[in-house]
Amino acid sequence: MRQAKLSAFKKNIQELYIVPPNDLGIPIVTSWYRAINKFFKSMPFLIIVPLTILIFILLALVSQHIIIRLATFIQYGY
Amino acid sequence: MDINTLFAYLIASLIIFARTFAGLLINPYKTVRTQSISGTVSHAVIICLMSLFYFSLAKPTISEIFLATVSAFAMYILTIFGFSILPGDGTFHVRLKRYNATWALSYVPTIIWFYASFYLFLLFPPPRSESMQGVVLSVLFLAFSLSLLAWKGILAYLSIRFSSRVQFYRVLYYIFLYLAVSIPVWILLYNLHIFRVPFV
Numbered sequence: 001m002r003q004a005k006l007s008a009f010k011k012n013i014q015e016l017y018i019v020p021p022n023d024l025g026i027p028i029v030t031s032w033y034r035a036i037n038k039f040f041k042s043m044p045f046l047i048i049v050p051l052t053i054l055i056f057i058l059l060a061l062v063s064q065h066i067i068i069r070l071a072t073f074i075q076y077g078y
Numbered sequence: 079m080d081i082n083t084l085f086a087y088l089i090a091s092l093i094i095f096a097r098t099f100a101g102l103l104i105n106p107y108k109t110v111r112t113q114s115i116s117g118t119v120s121h122a123v124i125i126c127l128m129s130l131f132y133f134s135l136a137k138p139t140i141s142e143i144f145l146a147t148v149s150a151f152a153m154y155i156l157t158i159f160g161f162s163i164l165p166g167d168g169t170f171h172v173r174l175k176r177y178n179a180t181w182a183l184s185y186v187p188t189i190i191w192f193y194a195s196f197y198l199f200l201l202f203p204p205p206r207s208e209s210m211q212g213v214v215l216s217v218l219f220l221a222f223s224l225s226l227l228a229w230k231g232i233l234a235y236l237s238i239r240f241s242s243r244v245q246f247y248r249v250l251y252y253i254f255l256y257l258a259v260s261i262p263v264w265i266l267l268y269n270l271h272i273f274r275v276p277f278v
Contacts, residue, residue: 041107
């Protein structure tokens with residue numbers, strides 16, 4: 001039992017390090033990248049959905065005509 | 079393989095696909111990483127079948143269904159071959175196996191978008207009006223479309239990252255190469271009326 005748990009743990013650790021962590025060359029850029037990246041690694045829709053709704057609400061406030069034209073164009077595109 | 083074994087294999091594949099789909103929603107990073115190691119083929123097969131079913135719904139004639147299906151499959155095969163040729167960790171065949179397992183997952187948002195747009199087209203056919211309901215529906219539809227595009231972008235990035243196992247800048251370079259080759263193909267397919275929105 002303990003051996004099985006140990007081998008599963010080893011497998012998980014090996015899986016974690018199949019790729020080396022990203023290094024963008026400049027330490028501050030790398031830290032920014034990691035700070036932003038963590039939001040997209042798990043549950044990305046918690047960020048993406050409110051952000052996209054906000055973008056299009058703002059666009060609708062600027063011009064409803066653009067929103068209507070864009071939605072019609074994309075809907076014809078399916 | 080007898081019919082019972084085939085049926086059991088199909089059910090098992092569907093259950094695994096459902097779990098992977100939930101994983102892509104909740105934890106895309108870990109799911110794509112796991113799939114790049116397992117190298118499973120069944121997801122690609124299920125997505126191919128879903129695409130074929132979609133084309134049979136959306137296209138009016140057999141020849142158009144055939145043309146759309148062949149074009150989509152050819153683009154998929156050429157894409158995974160193209161990415162596998164580019165430098166990365168492991169041999170060409172190893173990378174090809176990984177891409178086959180992970181790149182197919184980046185088609186999940188595309189397929190959801192196409193099915194949703196198809197049924198939305200039937201329920202609320204365009205053009206939209208500038209009434210309150212029209213604007214709200216348009217905002218929701220555009221937000222839904224952009225969310226799926228962002229999800230697809232994340233899955234495509236992770237697919238390249240874990241299949242070629244390269245660093246961030248090289249992933250961006252590979253995406254740039256992919257777009258440089260694909261955009262003319264999408265324009266060609268658009269002009270030939272095969273896909274009005276590219277099957278990316």
